[in-house]
Amino acid sequence: MDVLRLHGAGDIRLHTEPDPVPLSGEELVRMTAVGLCGSDLHWFEEGAIGEDRVREPFVLGHEMGGVIASGARAGERVIVEPAHPCGQCADCNSGHGNLCQQVDFCGHFPVPGGLSTYIAWPGHLLIPAPDTIQGDDVALLEPLGIAIHAIDLSHFQSGMTAGVYGCGPIGLFLIRVLRAVGAGHIQASDPLPNRLAAALASGADEARSTEMGGQPEGVDDWGPVDVAFDASGEDAAVETAMRTVRTGGRVVVVGIPPNDRTSFPAALARERGLTIVMSRRMKAHHMHRGIDLVERGKVRLDGLITARFPISAGPEAFARLLARSELKIVVNPSD
Ligand SMILES: [Zn+2]
Ligand SMILES: [Zn+2]
Numbered sequence: 001m002d003v004l005r006l007h008g009a010g011d012i013r014l015h016t017e018p019d020p021v022p023l024s025g026e027e028l029v030r031m032t033a034v035g036l037c038g039s040d041l042h043w044f045e046e047g048a049i050g051e052d053r054v055r056e057p058f059v060l061g062h063e064m065g066g067v068i069a070s071g072a073r074a075g076e077r078v079i080v081e082p083a084h085p086c087g088q089c090a091d092c093n094s095g096h097g098n099l100c101q102q103v104d105f106c107g108h109f110p111v112p113g114g115l116s117t118y119i120a121w122p123g124h125l126l127i128p129a130p131d132t133i134q135g136d137d138v139a140l141l142e143p144l145g146i147a148i149h150a151i152d153l154s155h156f157q158s159g160m161t162a163g164v165y166g167c168g169p170i171g172l173f174l175i176r177v178l179r180a181v182g183a184g185h186i187q188a189s190d191p192l193p194n195r196l197a198a199a200l201a202s203g204a205d206e207a208r209s210t211e212m213g214g215q216p217e218g219v220d221d222w223g224p225v226d227v228a229f230d231a232s233g234e235d236a237a238v239e240t241a242m243r244t245v246r247t248g249g250r251v252v253v254v255g256i257p258p259n260d261r262t263s264f265p266a267a268l269a270r271e272r273g274l275t276i277v278m279s280r281r282m283k284a285h286h287m288h289r290g291i292d293l294v295e296r297g298k299v300r301l302d303g304l305i306t307a308r309f310p311i312s313a314g315p316e317a318f319a320r321l322l323a324r325s326e327l328k329i330v331v332n333p334s335d
Contacts, residue, residue, distance in 0.1 A: 100304070
C-alpha cells in the first residue's frame with residue numbers, strides 16, 4: 001500500500017509497504033479522506049509538536065474516514081475516532097479520556113496515522129458515517145468535535161456573545177457551532193482575507209482583519225464578549241481574546257503555539273481577572289454530538305474543504321498546507 005511518512009522537518013516521502021494486519025478487536029480500514037490539521041503543520045514544520053518529536057519516520061493523519069475492508073463490517077463507511085485512551089486510569093475513569101496519558105492517538109508519534117491506503121484500528125473507534133455525511137466530509141467530524149469541546153470549556157450559554165480569533169477550520173467550526181447553539185453577536189479576526197470571508201459565511205456577525213502578529217483595529221473597544229477563543233496558537237490572538245472578553249471572562253486557548261511557548265501581557269489578564277483554559281483534543285462524546293448537529297442540519301460542513309490531493313501528491317499537499325492559502329486540505333489515500 002501507499003504510505004506517506006514524515007522523516008523530519010519539511011521531509012515527507014511516499015513509500016510502498018505491506019498492508020497492516022489487524023489485531024484482535026481491530027478492523028482493516030481503507031482510507032478515503034484524511035484532513036490535514038494545524039497540528040500536522042507543526043509536525044511538518046518543526047519535526048515536533050510540544051515535547052514530542054519525530055524519532056523515526058512516521059505517518060501523520062488523524063482527521064479521517066474510510067471504508068471497512070474486511071470482516072463482518074466490510075463495506076461500512078466509517079468516521080475514525082483517532083483517540084484510544086487506556087480506559088483504566090484516573091483520568092479515563094473520571095470522564096477525561098482526552099487527558100489520558102497512556103492514550104494511543106492515531107497520527108501522533110509513535111502511533112501511525114491515516115495517511116496510508118489502509119490502517120488497522122479498534123472497531124469500537126470506527127463510527128458508522130450517516131447518509132448525511134458523504135465523501136470527504138468524513139474528515140471534518142474530528143475538527144468539529146474539537147470545536148464542541150472548546151465551547152464546553154468556555155462555559156458558553158445560549159444568548160452569550162463570543163469572539164473567535166483565528167479563522168482556520170477550527171475557528172470556522174467554533175463560529176458554526178456557536179451560531180447553532182444560540183450565540184448572540186459573534187466577532188472574529190484573522191490576517192487572511194479568504195478566512196475572513198469564510199468566517200462571515202460561517203455565521204460571524206463581524207470579521208476584522210489583523211496584521212500577522214498584531215491586533216485588529218480598535219481592539220480595546222471591540223466587545224466585550226462573554227467568551228473568547230484563540231483558534232490560531234499565535235500570541236497575538238490570545239491577546240486579542242484577553243482584550244475583548246469581559247472582565248472576569250473565560251479565554252479558551254485551542255490553538256497550538258509555535259515552539260511550544262505562549263505569552264501574553266500578564267497585567268492585562270490579572271487586572272481583568274480572566275480565566276485561561278487550555279483545550280486538549282476532545283472527549284468521545286464530542287464526536288457523536290458533532291455528528292448529531294450535522295444530521296439535524298444545525299451545523300453545515302460545506303465550504304471548508306478547498307483542496308484535495310491523491311496520496312501520490314502528498315509532498316505537494318504539505319507544501320500547500322505550509323503556504324496557509326487553503327481552508328481544509330484533504331488527502332485521498334485510496335485515489
Ligand atoms: Zn487536528
Ligand atoms: Zn487512561
